[in-house]
Amino acid sequence: MTWHPVEIGRSGAVVEWREGMFRKTSDDPRMDLEAEGARLRWLRDAGIPTAEVLDCGPGYLITAEVPGRSAADPWPVELRPRVIDALADLLIALHALPVEDCPYDRSLHVTLPEALRAEPDLDDLDEARRGWTRDQLVEELGRTQPASEDLVVTHGDLCMPNVLFAPDTCRVTGVIDAGRMGVADRWVDLAIATRSMTSRLNAQYGPWAAERFLTRYGTEPDPGKTAFYRLLDEFA
Ligand SMILES: Nc1ncnc2c1ncn2[C@@H]1O[C@H](COP(=O)(O)OP(=O)(O)OP(=O)(O)O)[C@@H](O)[C@H]1O
Ligand SMILES: [Mg+2]
Structure with missing residues (x-):
């Protein structure tokens, strides 16, 4: 083979x-x-x-191999809201795990110094930051760092290709790509998931999906943390 x-x-x-x-x-x-x-x-x-x-x-x-297909694969229109709901329910369960049992630290205490050592790919920045220099990115990180962290067990790269679902029931069959899993602010996952579902790469979703996702998860949008954790992800 x-x-x-x-x-x-x-x-x-x-x-x-x-x-x-x-x-x-x-x-x-x-x-x-x-x-x-x-x-x-x-x-x-x-x-x-x-x-x-x-x-x-x-x-x-x-x-x-995890059976099923990822959230980024094409889904029939009527199943898309169910995929979004299943993703929100997965995050509710993940973020409910006791942080003290998790041996992996991905809080800012770890990830900020790591970002400052990294060389972000300036040719692959989010649209809002096209053309920025590394210095501009670093300056913005310092300027927008949230005052506190709401620590939970996070996946760390919760984009649409990294979660698979059963094609009929939309039940989550498995998450993959967990190299950055660990204790961090819940908005690490919420910011990356909502960016992924409003990305042009995932045109079957959009703003309706992000809104539905956050409502189902049970939070108001947090524009400050959303922007900061998407910015931090530019260094990953
Ligand atoms: N166990 C698995 N079951 C099903 N599909 C998988 C599995 N592992 C990997 N894949 C497929 O391979 C793709 C790439 O794997 P993975 O997400 O781990 O790597 P990556 O996104 O390239 O990694 P990174 O983000 O760390 O660069 C996935 O999007 C998925 O399609
Ligand atoms: Mg992946």
Whole structure:
């Protein structure tokens, strides 16, 4: 059996598929796939539907194929609200886990210094920041840092391709890509999920979806934290 290429991620990880499993490899030392495997296992043990880790080690991660299709795949119009609701319910469950049990710290105390060491991809900035320099991004981070953090267990990269659903019931079958999972402000996930569902890349959703999602999750929009955590994600 041979591995078939799936994609090369934004991070440069290579993802390949073969009967029933996916393999992710990277020679970038900043991308710790063994740690990503540990995070997936932790989430699964905590009762969150997550890809099962078959094997992982330095530079590689092999997971069992999660059945279903991702939120970014095409969905019939009448099922789209149900996908959004299922995503909100997943986040309610994830964010309800006790933070003291989670060994992974992704609070600003960790992620801000990490961002300041990173080289953001200036050719891949959000529309609002097209043409910005690294210095401008860093200055804006300092200027807009929220006064406090509302800490929960977060996924850390909760975009539409990273959650899969059963095509008939819209039940979540599993989350993947959990390399940045850990204790952080809940708006890390809310900001990235709503950006993803209003992105041109996911035209089947839009502002209605973001509004529905936040209502179902049970929060008012927080424009300040939304902007800040999307900005922080430019450094990831
Ligand atoms: N266990 C799995 N089950 C089903 N599909 C998977 C699985 N693992 C990976 N995939 C598919 O491969 C794609 C890429 O995998 P993944 O999201 O882990 O990497 P990535 O987005 O390239 O990584 P990164 O964001 O870390 O650069 C996913 O969007 C999904 O389509
Ligand atoms: Mg992904």
